[in-house]
Amino acid sequence: MSTKRPVFLVTGNDLAAPALALLGDYEVIYAGKAPTEDDIVALCRHHDPVAIIVRYGKVGAAAMAAAPSLKVISKHGSGTDTIDKTAAAARGIQVVAAAGANAAAVAEHALALLLACAKSVVTLNARMHAGHWDKATHKSVELEGRTIGLVGLGAIGLRFARMCDAMGMRVIGFDPFAKDLPAHVQSVDLATVWRESDAISLHCPLTADNAKLLNAQTLAACRKGVLIVNTARGGLIDEAALLEAIRSGQVASAGLDSFAVEPMTAPHPFHGEPRITLSPHIGGVTADAYVKMGVGAAQNALAVLHG
Template sequence: MRDGVRDMAFTVVSLGGPVAAEGEDIFRAAGVRSLSTGPYPKKEEVIALLRDSAAEAIIVRLVERVDAEILRASPRLKVIAKHGAGTNDIDVAAAAELGVPVLAAVGANAHSVAEHALALMLGLAKELRSQDAFVRGGGWEKKAYGGRELRGSVLGLVGIGQIGRAFAAMAEPLGMSTIAFDPFAPEEAFGPHARRVATLEALLEASDVVSLHCPLTPATENLIGAREIGLMKKSAFLINTARGEVVDEAALVAALRAGRIAGAGLDSFAPEPPAAENPLWSLPNVLVSPHIGGVTPEARREVSLMTCRNVLSLLRGEALAPRFFVRPR
């Protein structure tokens, strides 16, 4: 409601579950009809819901992909918004051809994702998975512990957006130094906590921990493959809280089995959800989580608030900051 007048009745469909309660409150106050599906709905279900509801907006949470056919399902569609930052599950080029802007909640969950990357790094360095299982199994032999300090180590960030900058700031009090590779970032993006390196190869060779924070684009798909892993130290860890497709998973499995790197902490996979028989599950030097780095209650609330406010602003014809708009690459 603006100036005491209720907005015209818009319909918003959330694919993969509803937004947080605070986001629903925003829509309710504005008179918006908010509908949602369950996680990973079937394509025909999505098309039918959009067609029958004549939705003006789509919010993308947990769905395999929003393609041109889905985008055409509602003749009144005016905006599609990602409930998060990564838009690889949206056909952005098709949306542009249809004149439908794509929005992303840039930076809303950055702190939570950075904390999760930190947790994966610490879990690997301190052997938390194996030590937990060891004690639960009746063990108490400290000589078997192979954990290490991170003080004096080098953290290498592939991508220096808001998540990367937050992670670099968290690593500094541990006594780590941070280097970063990001050919698209201006100098000021590196801030006081990270030093720029000119090439990915230089970063991989120098880092004790490599953490991925780049978007998924044609240029970054399989960015970390057998060649790149071969450049890393044998004692190094790989952390991925970005997108699973950035890593050649088969090459990573082979490297972990052969001991070419010390371990990996993975929060994202390709595809998602991953197969039940994924070979990563059997490897003792891997920590995994189900792509939840950015879905703490605090982050989910902030993402929902940002997404809902941006969707409502666009439907009202109000101006939005350029950083929220996603354009075809």
């Protein structure tokens, strides 16, 4: 009788200790910090995992075909757009996500980007370090009394909504799946989000239906001088259209944590644009979220395997 333990494949180079502690009955194999699809396929072929915890890289049909024992693909976080869910469904493989595990971290980062846009934090810091004193010429945006429009009202969107409400902002949002919204969030259609928002923040998953949701047409429908924040997925924004809207003044500034192609390579059209604040998709990367996402991903996978 074989004593070989079944394998969990982690598409990253580590997993939080509390998550590892849950997987004592399994052998855990790491794919490294930047695995390609081919890397993942090769590891699946060699180890035939029963579960994959997805941190980085894409898990497609080829990886699933290379792992006949695979029962579950568990996302280390909430976004499952890097997993071929159609292929998984065809093979009876469950796809699960640690939804909400990084909600606090991402919502806080969205707030940081919103404030950076409204208060010109990055630009003023650079000017100060260069020896300038712009008190007589600079005016920031006051957010109290302004309208924030949210696209996506899941765990992250609702937490961010609470922060905006605490600052005295009017909160409107679009999410066809959201139910029982709190009193401080007004449910509206997308046209109303574009028309009435002074700032817009994206908190929805990327799907085939909403790719390039923010594009030349929808940006033109927004209020002139709107602020744009994206801590969701880069594919939600037509980057060329956003840059044009920034340069024309239709969009006053943008704070972006995710991009159409990651990692962003240099040169990029956004580089050097002072009205765009950039961060390298680290909204959910905190010590606390790392543990919560790892534990959530492990628990979700085990629930399927032991179900």
